[in-house]
Amino acid sequence: MINRTRGIWTLTKRGAAQVATENATFQIVSQADDNRKIVEEITHREAQNMLIEIAQTLGFEAQMEFDFYDVVWRTSAKSQRLSHVFEVQHRGNIDSAFAKLKKAHDAQRSKVFLVLSSERDTNRALRSISDEKNGAFHELSEVLTILSFAQIRQIHKSLTSIKDFLPVLLEK
Numbered sequence: 001m002i003n004r005t006r007g008i009w010t011l012t013k014r015g016a017a018q019v020a021t022e023n024a025t026f027q028i029v030s031q032a033d034d035n036r037k038i039v040e041e042i043t044h045r046e047a048q049n050m051l052i053e054i055a056q057t058l059g060f061e062a063q064m065e066f067d068f069y070d071v072v073w074r075t076s077a078k079s080q081r082l083s084h085v086f087e088v089q090h091r092g093n094i095d096s097a098f099a100k101l102k103k104a105h106d107a108q109r110s111k112v113f114l115v116l117s118s119e120r121d122t123n124r125a126l127r128s129i130s131d132e133k134n135g136a137f138h139e140l141s142e143v144l145t146i147l148s149f150a151q152i153r154q155i156h157k158s159l160t161s162i163k164d165f166l167p168v169l170l171e172k
Helices: 013-021 032-041 044-057 094-108 119-129 138-142 149-161 166-170
Strands: 002-005 008-011 061-066 069-074 084-089 111-116 144-148
Touching: 008 013, 044 061, 044 069, 044 084, 044 149, 084 094, 094 111, 094 119, 094 138, 111 119, 111 149, 119 138, 119 144, 138 144, 144 149
Parallel strands: 084 111, 111 144
Antiparallel strands: 002 008, 061 069, 069 084
């Protein structure tokens, strides 16, 4: 009836046939192919570049591959403090990303973000930081924001469409 591939659910031919026989009053809109393309299209580097552009649009100073972090944001070029730290995981070691993010938060109270390519990785990450587990990274459950590649693409798309207007709107 339904099939799950890389965290994306799709309706099988049998499921579509079943829906057709039930005279459903709703229309099936297939976003699965679009979501799969988004996940497969975005590379680690492209996700980093989108985070850089998002930062610049929002008025932050951003840097890729700073120390051992994938992307960092600062409130200004002169600021030593890393206000936001991002680890992008396409097919990597989530525990390594947790360790880096924990270090960033402990050292500077940076806002920490883990950007993951798949729902499976997101579920695994959430299990790893759950309070019940009391694992090495359970402290991150209160401060870590987990985003998907698709969410980063959506944020990037939304912000770039209004980036010329934002400075006027946010002017102090």
